[in-house]
Amino acid sequence: MYDITDYHEATSLAEVFKLAAADPKARIVAGGTDTLVKSWAEVPAFTGIALIGITRIPELQGIVCQEDGTLIIGALNTFVTIEHDPLIQKYTPLLSQAVSLVGGPQTRHMGTIGGNICNAGPAADSAPALFTYNTTCEIQGPDGVKNVPIADFYRGPGQTILKPGEVLTRFKIKAGDYQDFHGHYTKFARRNALDIANLSCAALVKVQGEQIRDLRLCFGAAGPTPLRMPVAESYAKGKPLTDATLAQIGQLCLQDTHDITDWRDTKAFRDHLVTVLPGRDITAALRGA
Amino acid sequence: MAQKHIIGQAESRWDAIAKVKGQANYTGDFPIKNLLHGKILHATIAHGYVTSYDISEAEKVPGVLKILLPEDLPQIKYSTAGHPWNLEPKKRDIEDRTMLTRHVRVYGDDIGAVIAKTPLAAKQALSKIKVTYDTYPVYLTPKQAMALDAKRIHEERDNVIASTAVGFGDVNQGLDEADFVLHRQLHTPVQLHAHLENQVATAFQSEDQRYTCISSTQIPHICRRIVAQANGLPWSLVRVKKPFIGGGFGNKQDVTIEPLAVAMSKAMGGKPVQINLTREESLAYTRTRHAIDYDVKLGVKKDGTITALDMQVLSNQGGYASHGHAIGGKGGTFINALYKMNSLNYGAKTVYTNIATAGAMRGYGMPQVIFALECVIDDAADKIGMDPIEFRLKNHQPDGFYNELSHTKQQDFRIGDCLKQGPEAFKWQAKVQQAKAFNQLQGPTRRGVGIAAFSFGTATYPFGLETSGARLILLPDGSFKLMVGATEIGQGADTALSQMAADTLGVPFESIIRDAITDTDTDPFDTGAYASRQTYIAGYAIRDAAEKMRKMIIQRAAATFDIRGEFMDIVDGNIVSVSDGDLITTVKDMAQASYFDWQTAKTMVAESSVNIHNNSYASGCTLAEVEVDLQTGKIKLLSLMNVHDSGKIINPLLAAGQVEGGMAMSAGYGLNEGLVYDELGRPMNNNLLDYKLPTTMDLPDLDEIFVETKDPLGPYGNKALGENPTCSPAPAIRNAVKNAVGVGIDTIPLTPESVYDALQAAKAPKGVS
Numbered sequence A: 001m002y003d004i005t006d007y008h009e010a011t012s013l014a015e016v017f018k019l020a021a022a023d024p025k026a027r028i029v030a031g032g033t034d035t036l037v038k039s040w041a042e043v044p045a046f047t048g049i050a051l052i053g054i055t056r057i058p059e060l061q062g063i064v065c066q067e068d069g070t071l072i073i074g075a076l077n078t079f080v081t082i083e084h085d086p087l088i089q090k091y092t093p094l095l096s097q098a099v100s101l102v103g104g105p106q107t108r109h110m111g112t113i114g115g116n117i118c119n120a121g122p123a124a125d126s127a128p129a130l131f132t133y134n135t136t137c138e139i140q141g142p143d144g145v146k147n148v149p150i151a152d153f154y155r156g157p158g159q160t161i162l163k164p165g166e167v168l169t170r171f172k173i174k175a176g177d178y179q180d181f182h183g184h185y186t187k188f189a190r191r192n193a194l195d196i197a198n199l200s201c202a203a204l205v206k207v208q209g210e211q212i213r214d215l216r217l218c219f220g221a222a223g224p225t226p227l228r229m230p231v232a233e234s235y236a237k238g239k240p241l242t243d244a245t246l247a248q249i250g251q252l253c254l255q256d257t258h259d260i261t262d263w264r265d266t267k268a269f270r271d272h273l274v275t276v277l278p279g280r281d282i283t284a285a286l287r288g289a
Numbered sequence B: 001m002a003q004k005h006i007i008g009q010a011e012s013r014w015d016a017i018a019k020v021k022g023q024a025n026y027t028g029d030f031p032i033k034n035l036l037h038g039k040i041l042h043a044t045i046a047h048g049y050v051t052s053y054d055i056s057e058a059e060k061v062p063g064v065l066k067i068l069l070p071e072d073l074p075q076i077k078y079s080t081a082g083h084p085w086n087l088e089p090k091k092r093d094i095e096d097r098t099m100l101t102r103h104v105r106v107y108g109d110d111i112g113a114v115i116a117k118t119p120l121a122a123k124q125a126l127s128k129i130k131v132t133y134d135t136y137p138v139y140l141t142p143k144q145a146m147a148l149d150a151k152r153i154h155e156e157r158d159n160v161i162a163s164t165a166v167g168f169g170d171v172n173q174g175l176d177e178a179d180f181v182l183h184r185q186l187h188t189p190v191q192l193h194a195h196l197e198n199q200v201a202t203a204f205q206s207e208d209q210r211y212t213c214i215s216s217t218q219i220p221h222i223c224r225r226i227v228a229q230a231n232g233l234p235w236s237l238v239r240v241k242k243p244f245i246g247g248g249f250g251n252k253q254d255v256t257i258e259p260l261a262v263a264m265s266k267a268m269g270g271k272p273v274q275i276n277l278t279r280e281e282s283l284a285y286t287r288t289r290h291a292i293d294y295d296v297k298l299g300v301k302k303d304g305t306i307t308a309l310d311m312q313v314l315s316n317q318g319g320y321a322s323h324g325h326a327i328g329g330k331g332g333t334f335i336n337a338l339y340k341m342n343s344l345n346y347g348a349k350t351v352y353t354n355i356a357t358a359g360a361m362r363g364y365g366m367p368q369v370i371f372a373l374e375c376v377i378d379d380a381a382d383k384i385g386m387d388p389i390e391f392r393l394k395n396h397q398p399d400g401f402y403n404e405l406s407h408t409k410q411q412d413f414r415i416g417d418c419l420k421q422g423p424e425a426f427k428w429q430a431k432v433q434q435a436k437a438f439n440q441l442q443g444p445t446r447r448g449v450g451i452a453a454f455s456f457g458t459a460t461y462p463f464g465l466e467t468s469g470a471r472l473i474l475l476p477d478g479s480f481k482l483m484v485g486a487t488e489i490g491q492g493a494d495t496a497l498s499q500m501a502a503d504t505l506g507v508p509f510e511s512i513i514r515d516a517i518t519d520t521d522t523d524p525f526d527t528g529a530y531a532s533r534q535t536y537i538a539g540y541a542i543r544d545a546a547e548k549m550r551k552m553i554i555q556r557a558a559a560t561f562d563i564r565g566e567f568m569d570i571v572d573g574n575i576v577s578v579s580d581g582d583l584i585t586t587v588k589d590m591a592q593a594s595y596f597d598w599q600t601a602k603t604m605v606a607e608s609s610v611n612i613h614n615n616s617y618a619s620g621c622t623l624a625e626v627e628v629d630l631q632t633g634k635i636k637l638l639s640l641m642n643v644h645d646s647g648k649i650i651n652p653l654l655a656a657g658q659v660e661g662g663m664a665m666s667a668g669y670g671l672n673e674g675l676v677y678d679e680l681g682r683p684m685n686n687n688l689l690d691y692k693l694p695t696t697m698d699l700p701d702l703d704e705i706f707v708e709t710k711d712p713l714g715p716y717g718n719k720a721l722g723e724n725p726t727c728s729p730a731p732a733i734r735n736a737v738k739n740a741v742g743v744g745i746d747t748i749p750l751t752p753e754s755v756y757d758a759l760q761a762a763k764a765p766k767g768v769s
């Protein structure tokens, strides 16, 4: 009962651009774990459309570390691949941990990291980690290649800067953005599997002795897009690692989050969690250090 | 008769291999020529009246064949509840619905239907039908629907569809005499069955010009009657076939889509039409577990004597009566079955509202009442400073108690054994000590343990009719075809029933051949899978048929070998001499002779039908250990054990499966589940992401033990087990949370936010909310 009018399998980026030019309404599909769900739910942009399959395009595959230490992650990597990849585990373990918490085994085998980001859900599990690593998104389109910081990639819930025919090809993380950092991610959800976060928080922290040298925090589901916490992050720099500092970091996060009340949770409860999760994440990250 | 020991063995399900190999056909799997697809137009308001339909655009959708409005179908009122028909009109279920309606009583009500060549065309047409409504006030709770100025949801009857009170003694006096009176308000949520296979039915006119309905139903024979009634057909013009079923949990003990499927086929001149509900439809627009509110007063003396229990019950029925007051009104009997008290008053009202219609769901009202009861019992133990297990041991009913409220003698009632053996197996004392030590660390989490007990009836006597039939046919090679009306719905009934037949006949389990399909044309009458009744009620029918068959075989052997029948026994398919075990002949040889012996051939069929007028009360308890996060309110279930007094366990493997599934269902009930509505009566979470069934990652290893005895009445010493496991886990978890954090929360589910709020409220100074 999917209202999908046609399916094209592209084997190169050039083919994607051609197909998209011929049918601007057509939608790219990678693992399909968001696309088919939305089509079933009759979300207008996913109904009565053709799909362009991209999973066989070579440029979107692979995980490599360049000579300068930049980690390159192809958009088509599935959650399972990312979770177990030795380079990811070595350099960006926070990302490995985060994607291990996605859905269930089926979804982790089918879903891709590119799809997760392009779907632009506020609670996407790979997003907070990618935000804290200051990840760059490489986009290719008929007009060439663009590199965009992930924080500029989102326009709102379910909306990105991608134009029809443009493909998110790879993620890039510079060595300076992961070296000496320790990370931890909390997915606060009602279930331990097969759930979407009510609130999520990634922390990436660098310490010197008992002092915080650098802190990056990103919340999922605390606003229309994943959100970094500039106020708390700048406060933390140079502060001693004490309970009081952690509590203050949590409090300051409220200046950058935009929690709302809906039938799932109240704003008051979400705000309370906002104050709790960063401290817990920082502690957990450093426990693993 | 000699014990053949097939009862009590962990025989594998007869259908296991077919299911693993993908050979098992479910309703949606049958290839049917020229199948058409029916879809229901659901109301997008919760209360009102459809003033007009505009179907002009919908009719233009390619592939759409017919659009049905309420006036196109019979307007005969019927009830969907899966109860046996009652010859006394006064005792029948309330007949308050038609297949399609302009009167909208619930969000998603069936106000029209589309028949099309493909499901997609039908779905597209639905979105193009324009409906205008007069809207009425929406009542989400019994209290709202009972307000003086509330509009009647059904013109012909008050919103309070039933009001009853049962009990004994003087409750007011009992409360006066108490050292302490606990007064509590407790609330249970709208739980959903969420069976794996959604409702699906295919109807067509068969060669004989009658209507066949293949359906995923728990109650084929009742389904036939209701389909016929709704469509104004003689009952015999309908034939229902039930193939393999992917679960029901009571939701398929209501006849929801089958009448409409047949009406659609009729409207198409008898062509086959299938209705196949989506997950979202099945969750929101079929049946639910009643949300019930309890106002409880319990009087207790310092020595632990319960002087009075007053329980006022408001059961939220939703828009249609379905099983109605049979659920909300049921608790008094089973409270009395479980605990001694000087006085009891159980007053219950069942009230129409504008949320989804509540019907049967595993436990049939008991999970609700046991939650309310066991929270208050536990709090009473705390109040007088008595250990919660000791308090229950002091107050439980003894074996042999005569229950005045149901006129049932509770023979072999083993709650005492459960309350003794359970805590020991669970290592309760050690866990109490461990929790204390853990909590002294003053970390962000706290641990605690909790217990809850329950009682449960087997089948519905004396409230409902309990009949069942069985037929055994001896096949030429000495195996037997077993035909029953009792319904396999995934629980393993067919396997347990086959074990019974094999045991009584004295043949190997493999000699019994069951059928994947229950067919109302050919299978004996049985009312179906509900009320934990089948192993008990159908068990009697099978025992009768098997004893008759056994006698016939022995008679033939007696005549053939000129040996008196009482000197022979059937053991493992052989007919042997009772005195020395020597082989006389085999069942196979007797079977061959019964088909082909020139002189004496006469095939053997044994039939039985029983009407059972007894009930064996089961009982049990749950023990739970939890860890509560004080900062987030999140509960981690560390261990969970169910203890069951269910008589003889026919098949320990199937029994363990039933128990663990029920425990998961009740853990979800206590911790996470509940259908939520907005103020307009629109369901918010009718999908499997937002309706939080527990996953395996949310559950600890589940443990169960059986206090196994032989029930003196049960056909094979057995009594209820199917629903029992869902009764006590939720309150045990709630009591464990209370033990951990010192706050008893009286509304489930115990979601993180509700637990956090309760902790905050308990911290706040008195008088401040």
Ligand SMILES: Cc1cc2nc3c(=O)[nH]c(=O)nc-3n(C[C@H](O)[C@H](O)[C@H](O)COP(=O)(O)OP(=O)(O)OC[C@H]3O[C@@H](n4cnc5c(N)ncnc54)[C@H](O)[C@@H]3O)c2cc1C
Pocket: A027, A028, A029, A030, A031, A032, A033, A034, A035, A036, A037, A075, A076, A101, A102, A103, A104, A107, A110, A111, A112, A113, A114, A115, A116, A117, A118, A119, A123, A124, A125, A126, A162, A166, A167, A168, A169, A194, A195, A196, A197
């Ligand atoms: C049962 C289930 C559980 C889930 N649980 C989680 C969870 O716990 N956490 C979570 O974050 N998500 C979850 N999801 C959502 C989903 O699996 C993820 O968002 C996944 O990453 C989507 O990837 P995909 O490859 O399947 O995307 P698709 O569905 O193929 O695509 C998603 C969107 O991105 C676009 N797109 C995909 N790839 C590209 C590309 N390279 N360039 C441009 N556009 C592109 C598509 O056009 C579409 O709009 C769940 C989904 C299901 C069905």
